[in-house]
Amino acid sequence: MNGNPLLDAETTLVGWTNRSAIRNHERTFLSGEEVLLTTKLDAASRFSVVANNPGSAAAVEIQVSFAPVLRDGTIGSWVVAATVALPAEGGRVEAFISGRDIQLNAADLADVDLPAVCFAKAEVSPETPEGMHVGLTATIAA
Known part of the structure; x- marks a missing residue:
């Protein structure tokens, strides 16, 4: 039986x-931190970037x-797969991405076994406003 190639919740x-x-402690991820994913994104049909800002001094x-x-x-x-903006007043935005549309750098193509996209970061x-959250979530299985 093949596993469902979805990201966690x-x-x-x-x-x-x-x-x-998988992690027995609380954690705060910082802007620009490289995150290793267990799901290879270029094997997913569609997933989304979800960002929320509870309010801040300036737009982000x-x-x-x-x-x-x-x-x-x-x-x-x-x-870069997506760029989104949130106003200083706060809010939530969701950007949908197709894993099949991720274009790898041509210099990497000879040195990967597809699917291979399993690192992500958000800058x-x-x-970063206090209380901000940026995450990835799957919307449709491959």
């Missing part, structure tokens, strides 16, 4: 998360990037 890229089945922009794992186990080149600018 939500994989946190920026923000606080409580303990889980979030750039979400992905990278493949190379055959030697290192991280390949980062490619928040100009700064």
